[in-house]
Amino acid sequence: MSEILEIIGRELKTDAAGLTPETGLADIALWDSLKHMDLIAALEDRFGIEFTGDEIAEMLSVGKIVDTTTAHLARKG
Amino acid sequence: MEIAGKRAIVTGGAAGIGWAVAEQLLAGGAAVAVLDRDVEAVEALALPDGSFALCCDIADPGSVADAIATVAERFGHVDILVNNAGIMRSAPLVNMLRRGEERLHDLKLWQDVIAVNLTGTFDITRHVADLMLAKRTRGVIINISSIAARGNAGQTAYSAAKAGVEAMTQVWAKELGRFRIRAVAVAPGFMDTAGARDALEEAVLEKWREQVPLRRLGTADEVASAVLSAIGNDFLNGCVIALDGGLQL
Numbered sequence: 001m002s003e004i005l006e007i008i009g010r011e012l013k014t015d016a017a018g019l020t021p022e023t024g025l026a027d028i029a030l031w032d033s034l035k036h037m038d039l040i041a042a043l044e045d046r047f048g049i050e051f052t053g054d055e056i057a058e059m060l061s062v063g064k065i066v067d068t069t070t071a072h073l074a075r076k077g
Numbered sequence: 078m079e080i081a082g083k084r085a086i087v088t089g090g091a092a093g094i095g096w097a098v099a100e101q102l103l104a105g106g107a108a109v110a111v112l113d114r115d116v117e118a119v120e121a122l123a124l125p126d127g128s129f130a131l132c133c134d135i136a137d138p139g140s141v142a143d144a145i146a147t148v149a150e151r152f153g154h155v156d157i158l159v160n161n162a163g164i165m166r167s168a169p170l171v172n173m174l175r176r177g178e179e180r181l182h183d184l185k186l187w188q189d190v191i192a193v194n195l196t197g198t199f200d201i202t203r204h205v206a207d208l209m210l211a212k213r214t215r216g217v218i219i220n221i222s223s224i225a226a227r228g229n230a231g232q233t234a235y236s237a238a239k240a241g242v243e244a245m246t247q248v249w250a251k252e253l254g255r256f257r258i259r260a261v262a263v264a265p266g267f268m269d270t271a272g273a274r275d276a277l278e279e280a281v282l283e284k285w286r287e288q289v290p291l292r293r294l295g296t297a298d299e300v301a302s303a304v305l306s307a308i309g310n311d312f313l314n315g316c317v318i319a320l321d322g323g324l325q326l
Contacts, residue, residue: 034252041255044213053211 004066007046011039021063043069049076078217078308080105084152087111088135088201089162091118093270094221097297098159098304103128105305107157110148112201114140114162135162135197136189145204154212157308158205160242161221163194165276167231187234194238199245206253215257219304220246222264224321239264243317250315259314261307266321269294290323 002016009016012028012035025031031039040056043049043065049072051059059065085102089095091113099109103125112133113119119130129151133144148155166189170182202218209216225232226239242262249260267273267285273294274282286293303320307313319325 037252038255050213 001066001070003046004043004069005062007042008039008062008065011035011042019062021066022061024061039065047073047076049073078156078215078311080107080305080308083107083156084154085109085157085159086148086155086201086205087159087161088133088197089113090159091115091122091130093272094265094268094297094300095159095161097301098161101298101301101305102157102159108152110152110155112144112162135201136192138200141197141201141204145201145208149208154214155205155208156214156216157219158202158216159219159221159304160198160202162197163221163238164190165232165235165272166190167235167276168233169231170233182233190234191238194235195241198242202245202249206249206258209258210253210256213256216259217308218246218249218253218258218260219307220260220262221300221304222246222262222317224264224266224319224324226264226317227325246317247315254314259311261313261315262317263300263303263307264317264319264321265295265300266319266324267294268296268300270297288324289321290326293322295320295322 005016005019008019013030014028040051044051047069051068051072055068059068080102085107087095087099087102087109090099090111092115095113099111102109108127109124110128111119111122111124111130113130114132114134116132119132122130124130131144131147134140166186168182168186172180198220206218220242222242223235223239225236226243228236246260246262253260267289282294300320303318307318
């Protein structure tokens, strides 16, 4: 969980400590479609997982990102 | 990237440089989807099992969408896209041998060249890039540019289109690189191809030969070799490979 937040903070150039599950795309100035691609790639690279296109399009809040990533990691075992 | 076992699309692939690229990909063990708007040429192609040819006009968004849907269905994913389809038309910006409105560079000619060479390349690549991203394919996009991207007198539209293709190559290299998808442009110089012969007089071709330090024109096979080299080098990204016999030195 904390590592996911660290990656979000690093990729979106924001303080991870200030992130809440409700923090969304509209709350972070740098979080645009290109940064979203960077963020997804960073999570996939770090954890060795692959999100689906639908998941990527829905991962628009910190909570959703954490939940989706965690679910992948659980399935990966 | 190893060629063997990969799945490739070559646009404008039924003849000339496109076919030379397709042949070398097939020889390397890739399955190839040849896309071309020339119905007769497509029907005449004899491709090995696993490869196929489709009629596709890359200037027609519906035709492109249909073709990529078919390729996706048959291949499942695409590793290599070679954007070769293009047309070459020449006209001065102002033709001082004519009078009135006829002096001006024909607007339809401009639109046709841009529609195929620039918009067509953009259109098919957005579809294929989406497929590569969805399937997490570490693919490569090869754009056939031209020395004309630096500005060939008498080729405003073609030069602008190819300059645009090189710019798109750099954009895609940056945007897609994070997902290990590369984009490279190969820019042939003066080539001895059917397209060049159709578009230019022999006197022009002879003048070209004299300008090239190697004193000859390039061949379609040499362009294909450059394309395969770019595919094979996984650290090549966002660059333009000039294949011009030293013309720009």
